[in-house]
Amino acid sequence: AQTVTQSQPEMSVQEAETVTLSCTYDTSESNYYLFWYKQPPSRQMILVIRQEAYKQQNATENRFSVNFQKAAKSFSLKISDSQLGDTAMYFCAFMKLRDDKIIFGKGTRLHILP
Amino acid sequence: GAVVSQHPSRVICKSGTSVKIECRSLDFQATTMFWYRQFPKQSLMLMATSNEGSKATYEQGVEKDKFLINHASLTLSTLTVTSAHPEDSSFYICSARVVRASRNYNEQFFGPGTRLTVL
Numbered sequence: 001a002q003t004v005t006q007s008q009p010e011m012s013v014q015e016a017e018t019v020t021l022s023c024t025y026d027t028s029e030s031n032y033y034l035f036w037y038k039q040p041p042s043r044q045m046i047l048v049i050r051q052e053a054y055k056q057q058n059a060t061e062n063r064f065s066v067n068f069q070k071a072a073k074s075f076s077l078k079i080s081d082s083q084l085g086d087t088a089m090y091f092c093a094f095m096k097l098r099d100d101k102i103i104f105g106k107g108t109r110l111h112i113l114p
Numbered sequence: 115g116a117v118v119s120q121h122p123s124r125v126i127c128k129s130g131t132s133v134k135i136e137c138r139s140l141d142f143q144a145t146t147m148f149w150y151r152q153f154p155k156q157s158l159m160l161m162a163t164s165n166e167g168s169k170a171t172y173e174q175g176v177e178k179d180k181f182l183i184n185h186a187s188l189t190l191s192t193l194t195v196t197s198a199h200p201e202d203s204s205f206y207i208c209s210a211r212v213v214r215a216s217r218n219y220n221e222q223f224f225g226p227g228t229r230l231t232v233l
Binding site: 042045046047091100101102103105106109 | 148207
């Protein structure tokens with residue numbers, strides 16, 4: 001069975017700073033997808049970034065980038081130049097290839113302070 | 115594109131009544147939808163996979179007779195919480211899968227959720 005672990009329940013950083021959210025996972029699969037989802041106070045789940053395990057290059061989306069270490073089964077999210085609108089719950093998630101079931105971590109609550 | 119709606123956004127009901135929650139894909143067809151449950155300050159737990167025209171597949175520990183799922187069309191899945199009790203109070207989220215023939219990955223889009231409170 002796959003598991004996703006987020007060891008930081010809550011974090012706070014000042015606006016404009018860079019913050020890194022940690023995530024580790026466990027799987028015996030060799031091909032899979034990893035995600036970071038954002039859930040703001042509105043509770044709407046928003047896909048932040050996706051990484052295919054068979055791609056060595058780390059995914060980036062504007063201010064968001066990941067550090068994907070496949071051997072270590074680590075998938076951290078870096079938010080650069082953090083903004084007040086980044087305040088949200090962030091979930092790391094896993095999905096096997098050709099399987100649509102998403103397994104979520106427990107989440108990290110991120111507060112961006114003015 | 116790829117918008118998913120849920121109705122109602124919040125509902126309060128008395129213990130013992132049944133509540134129906136709708137999940138609609140507004141601008142695409144979804145043969146597969148998913149229902150999640152989220153307790154306060156916790157993660158999303160997959161309850162069931164809803165397949166158009168066939169029976170839903172429930173995750174281990176989820177009561178089929180308690181949480182009835184119907185996926186009667188390519189744009190609508192419903193979750194009915196039968197004989198609701200206070201412990202069923204939670205935030206229910208659906209997602210719909212977009213199938214893209216040109217890609218290996220079928221992205222899921224999430225609805226805004228429904229807050230159920232059972233008194």
